[in-house]
Amino acid sequence: xxxxxxxxNPAKPxxxxxxxxxxxxxxxxxxxxxxxxxxxxxxxxxxEPGVLVHVGDSGDEVYTVRVGGCRLMSTSHINEICxxxxxxxxxxxxxxxxxxxxxxxxxKDKVEPLKNDLASRKFAGGxxxxxxxxxxxxxxxxxxTQGWIHCHTPATDASGTVKATMDTLFDxxxxxxxxxxxxxxxxxxxxxxxxxxxxxxxxxxxxxxxxMLDHEYLDKVCEIPLAVAACPTAAIKPSKQTLANGxxxxxxxxxxxxxxxxxxxxxxxxxxxxxxxxxDGIVLMAGGKVSNRISDPKFSKVVVAFLPNEMPRWPSMTxxxxxxxxxxxxxxxxxxxxGDWAERIGWEKFFSACELDFTHHLIDDFRQQAYMSWRxxxxxxx
Amino acid sequence: xxxxxxxxxxxxxxxxxxxxxxxxYNEEWVEYVKGQEGIDEMTDEHWQxxxxxxxxxxxxxxxxxxxxxxxxxxFKLKHIYELFPSGPGKGACKxxxxxxxxxxx
Numbered sequence: 237x238x239x240x241x242x243x244x245n246p247a248k249p250x251x252x253x254x255x256x257x258x259x260x261x262x263x264x265x266x267x268x269x270x271x272x273x274x275x276x277x278x279x280x281x282x283x284e285p286g287v288l289v290h291v292g293d294s295g296d297e298v299y300t301v302r303v304g305g306c307r308l309m310s311t312s313h314i315n316e317i318c319x320x321x322x323x324x325x326x327x328x329x330x331x332x333x334x335x336x337x338x339x340x341x342x343x344k345d346k347v348e349p350l351k352n353d354l355a356s357r358k359f360a361g362g363x364x365x366x367x368x369x370x371x372x373x374x375x376x377x378x379x380x381t382q383g384w385i386h387c388h389t390p391a392t393d394a395s396g397t398v399k400a401t402m403d404t405l406f407d408x409x410x411x412x413x414x415x416x417x418x419x420x421x422x423x424x425x426x427x428x429x430x431x432x433x434x435x436x437x438x439x440x441x442x443x444x445x446x447x448m449l450d451h452e453y454l455d456k457v458c459e460i461p462l463a464v465a466a467c468p469t470a471a472i473k474p475s476k477q478t479l480a481n482g483x484x485x486x487x488x489x490x491x492x493x494x495x496x497x498x499x500x501x502x503x504x505x506x507x508x509x510x511x512x513x514x515x516d517g518i519v520l521m522a523g524g525k526v527s528n529r530i531s532d533p534k535f536s537k538v539v540v541a542f543l544p545n546e547m548p549r550w551p552s553m554t555x556x557x558x559x560x561x562x563x564x565x566x567x568x569x570x571x572x573x574x575g576d577w578a579e580r581i582g583w584e585k586f587f588s589a590c591e592l593d594f595t596h597h598l599i600d601d602f603r604q605q606a607y608m609s610w611r612x613x614x615x616x617x618x
Numbered sequence: 619x620x621x622x623x624x625x626x627x628x629x630x631x632x633x634x635x636x637x638x639x640x641x642x643y644n645e646e647w648v649e650y651v652k653g654q655e656g657i658d659e660m661t662d663e664h665w666q667x668x669x670x671x672x673x674x675x676x677x678x679x680x681x682x683x684x685x686x687x688x689x690x691x692x693f694k695l696k697h698i699y700e701l702f703p704s705g706p707g708k709g710a711c712k713x714x715x716x717x718x719x720x721x722x723x
Binding site for chain 1: 679
């Protein structure tokens with residue numbers, strides 16, 4: 237398409253420039269029933285998976301229907317969400333912190349038509365456009381990252397792994413049969429954008445090979461001290477290298493036996509790429525949470541050291557996740573999060589209950605704190 | 619990676635318009651970036667900023683942190699933005715011929 241100007245004048249970029257206006261005020265987008273009852277809610281109830289009702293002190297009720305979202309959406313999909321909101325909710329809609337979509341109506345008789353409309357919408361391939369669920373003690377949406385769609389440091393894909401996992405756990409999105417809510421998160425490298433470090437089950441992209449060094453360009457495109465300082469294990473040191481044509485250039489040297497393939501140096505220096513088809517894969521972590529309910533917030537712990545990238549459905553990964561979810565739902569007490577359960581029964585029992593292999597990779601060896609994760613007691617189960 | 623011809627000089631640049639090699643820098647490069655970055659006239663203050671960045675890079679191998687840049691030039695961040703509307707990274711570092719900023723930017 238030919239160029240169509242918005243009115244911006246590239247010759248005078250600072251003219252008529254509007255800045256620092258921030259986001260729109262959220263008050264502008266409240267449904268009337270929310271605006272009227274703000275701060276005056278009495279109680280709420282989960283009527284069925286995906287449907288909530290909040291009752292105000294005034295007796296006003298607001299019914300919320302939560303539906304899954306794929307997070308990465310086209311504008312036509314957003315338009316369809318807007319159409320539904322126009323049709324049933326006077327044009328109001330919201331997104332949750334786990335990227336689900338919530339449609340709100342102010343009376344009970346509007347809920348059924350809305351639910352029927354949402355449930356009837358499917359993509360041509362057959363998948364639900366707006367599956368209802370994600371409430372209570374079930375599995376809700378997966379917080380995830382960019383993966384091969386957009387990022388340059390991933391070790392796995394985000395949207396693909398998430399779709400495969402959600403397909404496996406879909407029943408638990410639409411019911412509330414688990415001991416407590418189960419949060420699954422995904423990050424495609426150990427930058428851990430999102431919530432993998434504090435989720436019940438976490439999928440994490442992982443490299444297994446040290447970076448390759450492009451000595452010819454390294455000093456030109458990188459600030460060498462930053463690459464050196466980016467390394468958590470000090471595997472990188474500055475060095476002089478002689479190129480094939482005989483010129484001596486500044487570069488770096490990587491001590492491969494100190495490198496644990498975090499990829500931080502590539503983040504800082506484009507001449508140190510490390511992505512690798514066979515080397516890269518997935519680490520599974522488990523047992524994290526952010527809430528203060530009963531126990532303090534916890535970090536998730538590594539429970540599967542490596543699973544290969546198996547595009548497009550990641551079967552070994554979804555199998556392992558399924559095993560963890562089943563063992564947890566069979567073993568845990570009511571209200572127990574996955575981490576609470578694993579700590580109560582002991583991690584050695586967690587591994588046998590989930591039928592996961594314990595390998596030496598799972599033993600912490602990073603700096604002084606690693607010592608605190610070893611067992612300094614005779615209390616354990618055979 | 620592309621090759622740019624400007625006022626009879628050739629520069630190798632990347633897709634964001636950063637110079638591929640600091641050693642290729644010359645005053646023609648400033649003329650080119652000036653047009654890209656919406657700067658009408660190079661004032662003494664512009665030059666001062668560019669020189670400080672280049673001295674620091676030559677001495678330390680990295681671009682200075684913003685606070686260091688402010689301290690060395692005595693320009694507040696607001697003033698740096700007045701001089702270089704794209705900011706110290708995309709504007710000033712590009713003009714000084716420094717490598718492209720990296721990390722989660």
